[in-house]
Amino acid sequence: MMMTNAAIKRSRAARNRHQAQRARRDMRSWQVDRRKRTRHLIELGGLVIKAGVLDLTNDDRTIIFGALLWMADRLMSKDGERVRVAWNQLGKMAFEVEQSDMRD
Numbered sequence: 001m002m003m004t005n006a007a008i009k010r011s012r013a014a015r016n017r018h019q020a021q022r023a024r025r026d027m028r029s030w031q032v033d034r035r036k037r038t039r040h041l042i043e044l045g046g047l048v049i050k051a052g053v054l055d056l057t058n059d060d061r062t063i064i065f066g067a068l069l070w071m072a073d074r075l076m077s078k079d080g081e082r083v084r085v086a087w088n089q090l091g092k093m094a095f096e097v098e099q100s101d102m103r104d
Contacts, residue, residue: 050098 023031048054048064057063074083 053064053067057067074080077083
């Protein structure tokens with residue numbers, strides 16, 4: 001009985017490894033698109049963390065969502081273009097500071 005259970009576990013582990021390997025090499029267009037979307041979402045989440053929003057809100061998703069809704073509202077307002085330019089410049093400066101800190 002013990003040998004059978006061990007053999008079943010090894011077989012399952014081998015099957016799982018094989019399926020994971022196939023999934024990594026799967027190049028169907030929907031799979032590629034899904035991976036691109038997943039990577040994009042991870043990068044956006046990284047920006048939330050990099051900006052310190054996660055810590056400042058104690059990971060309160062209602063606050064984060066509310067702030068994002070406020071941003072969208074500002075971008076759709078009559079001052080939207082001015083806000084977009086200002087935020088773009090602020091973001092560029094932050095990335096440049098980060099890059100220079102990484103070089104030092």
